[in-house]
Amino acid sequence: MICEQCGNKISYFRKDSTQGWLCPGCGWAIATSYISEIDQDITKYSLFIKAAENIDRDKIRLISKIAGVNFLTARQLILTGNVCIIRARAAEMKKTTDKLRTAGIPFEIVPEFRY
Secondary structure, eight states: OOOOTTBBBBBEETTTEEEEOOOTTTTOOEEOOOOOOOHHOOOOOEEEOOOOOOEEEHHHHHHHHHTTOHHHHHHHHHOOOOOEEEEEHHHHHHHHHHHHHHTTOEOOOOOOOOO
16 A cells, blocks of 8 residues: 555554554554454353373462462362363463463363364
8 A cells, every 4th residue: 555645655563452554654554453353252261171190390380370279289180180270261261271281281171262
């Protein structure tokens, strides 16, 4: 697209929750809001951890923080498995699953989580 003010090529931008077009020459711009698909998803997802054998202190701490339980309860949850530790919307669930993947803790999400 070409700027009507100065004739320079305008470029598309998207930052956080804003998107639009901006002219680098004269500064003319048009902007609107941008809401990502994951932020629009209002489904409540349930995350179930699977039983794990190779557990360490860091994994137990992570489960303790996510589930909001003490260290001993978190340890038991990991050993038992098939326990729902959090129900959350997509954006929060994505952050949680990233942490669990990094830690190597197996899990399952219901309903299917596509993010």
